[in-house]
Amino acid sequence: MQNSRTFRNRLLGTAVLCCFFVPAAVPAHAVSKEIVELQTQVQQLTDMVQRLQSTMDTRFGVMQHLAEQTADAANQVTSTVNAIQQKMNAQNDAANGKVDAVSGQVQSLNDSVDELKARITKLDKTVQDMQTQLQAMQTQMSQPQAVPGGAQPGGAQPGTNPGPGPGMANNQPGMPAANGAMSQQAPPLEETLQSGERDFNAGHFDVAAGEFQDVVHYYPLDDAAGTAQFYLGEIAYQKQDYARAVDAYNAVLEGFSGNTKAPAAQLHKGLALLEENKKDAGIHELRLLIQRHPQTPEAARARTKLNGMGVKINASNASK
Numbered sequence: 001m002q003n004s005r006t007f008r009n010r011l012l013g014t015a016v017l018c019c020f021f022v023p024a025a026v027p028a029h030a031v032s033k034e035i036v037e038l039q040t041q042v043q044q045l046t047d048m049v050q051r052l053q054s055t056m057d058t059r060f061g062v063m064q065h066l067a068e069q070t071a072d073a074a075n076q077v078t079s080t081v082n083a084i085q086q087k088m089n090a091q092n093d094a095a096n097g098k099v100d101a102v103s104g105q106v107q108s109l110n111d112s113v114d115e116l117k118a119r120i121t122k123l124d125k126t127v128q129d130m131q132t133q134l135q136a137m138q139t140q141m142s143q144p145q146a147v148p149g150g151a152q153p154g155g156a157q158p159g160t161n162p163g164p165g166p167g168m169a170n171n172q173p174g175m176p177a178a179n180g181a182m183s184q185q186a187p188p189l190e191e192t193l194q195s196g197e198r199d200f201n202a203g204h205f206d207v208a209a210g211e212f213q214d215v216v217h218y219y220p221l222d223d224a225a226g227t228a229q230f231y232l233g234e235i236a237y238q239k240q241d242y243a244r245a246v247d248a249y250n251a252v253l254e255g256f257s258g259n260t261k262a263p264a265a266q267l268h269k270g271l272a273l274l275e276e277n278k279k280d281a282g283i284h285e286l287r288l289l290i291q292r293h294p295q296t297p298e299a300a301r302a303r304t305k306l307n308g309m310g311v312k313i314n315a316s317n318a319s320k
Contacts, residue, residue, distance in 0.1 A: 118254035126220060186218040193224050196231060205235045226256025230265050242272040263289060263298040270302065283311055 196211035212228035212235075219225050233248030249269035252262060259265075270285030286302040290313065293299050306313055 112257075115254050115257050122220075122255055187214050189215065189219050189222065189224055193228060196228065200231055200235065205238060209235050223256060223259055226252050226259035227261055229256070230259070230261035233265065233268065237268060237272055240275075242276045245269075245272045246276075263293040263296045266292070267298040267302055271305070283309075287313070 192211050193215050196208045196215065199205075199208035199211065209232060212231050215222075215228040216225045216232070229248050229251040233245045233252070236242070236245035236248060246269055249265040249272070252259060252265040253269070256262065266285055266289040270282045270289065273279075273282035273285060283306065286306055289302045290299045303313060
C-alpha cells in the first residue's frame with residue numbers, strides 16, 4: 001500500500017509538473033520562431049546596409065575621382081590663363097616698347113628737321129649779311145675818291161694814266177684797304193679758341209666769354225663757333241644763369257649738331273632745365289641724348305640721372 005501510495009504521489013507530482021511546464025513550452029517555441037524571424041530580418045537589414053555602404057563607397061570614390069579631375073582641370077585652366085596673361089603682358093610691353101621707339105624716332109626726326117630749318121635760316125641770314133657787306137663794298141668802290149688839287153689817285157696828274165699805286169689793285173681803288181681792315185679786325189681762329197679754353201679752365205670766365213664771343217662773331221659758320229657756343233653755355237651754367245646756358249646749348253644743337261661737344265651740350269641742357277624745375281623738358285632732353293648718342297659717356301650719365309630720379313628709360317634705349 002505504501003508503495004502504491006508512493007507511486008501514485010510521484011505520478012501526481014509528475015502530472016502537476018506537466019501541467020506547469022507544458023503550457024510554458026508552447027510560448028517558448030513561439031518566441032524562438034519570432035526571434036529567428038527577427039534575426040533573419042536583422043541579417044537582411046545588415047546585408048542591405050552593407051550593400052548600401054558599398055554602393056556609397058563606390059559612388060564616393062567616383063565623386064572623389066571626379067573632384068580630383070575637376071581640380072586638375074581647374075589647375076590646368078589657371079596655368080593656361082596665367083600663361084596667356086604673361087604672354088599678353090609681354091606682348092603689351094613689347095608693343096609699348098615699339099611705340100616708344102617709334103615715338104622716339106619720330107621725335108628725333110622732328111628735331112632733325114627743326115635743326116635743319118634753323119641751320120638753313122642761319123645760313124640765309126649769313127648770306128644776306130654777306131650780300132649787304134658786298135653791296136656796301138661795291139658802293140664804296142664805285143664812289144670816286146676826291147684828291148686835293150684835282151690830282152688823280154696815286155699822285156697822277158689829270159689826263160695821265162696812273163699805274164697801280166698804294167691802296168689800288170687792278171686799277172680798283174679801295175679793295176686792298178678793305179681786305180686789310182677785315183683781316184685786322186678778325187682775330188686768329190685757333191689761337192682765340194685755345195686762349196678761351198685756357199682762360200675757362202683757369203676760371204677766368206669773363207675773359208674766356210669775350211674770346212668765345214669773338215670766335216662766334218667773326219667765324220659764325222666754322223665748327224669752332226659751335227665749340228665756342230658750348231663754352232659760353234658752360235660759363236652761364238657755372239654762373240647759374242640756366243636760361244642763358246640753355247640758349248647757348250641750343251645754338252650748338254641746332255647749328256652744329258655734328259660738333260664733338262653736341263652730346264655734352266644736350267646733357268648739360270637737360271641738367272639746366274632740371275635746375276629750372278622744368279622736369280618734363282629736362283627728362284625729354286636726357287632721353288633724346290640716350291637715343292641719339294647711346295654709346296657716349298654723356299649717355300651713361302643721363303641714364304644714371306634718370307635712374308636716380310626713378311624715371312623709366314625706353315626699352316629701345318636701355319638695350320643699347
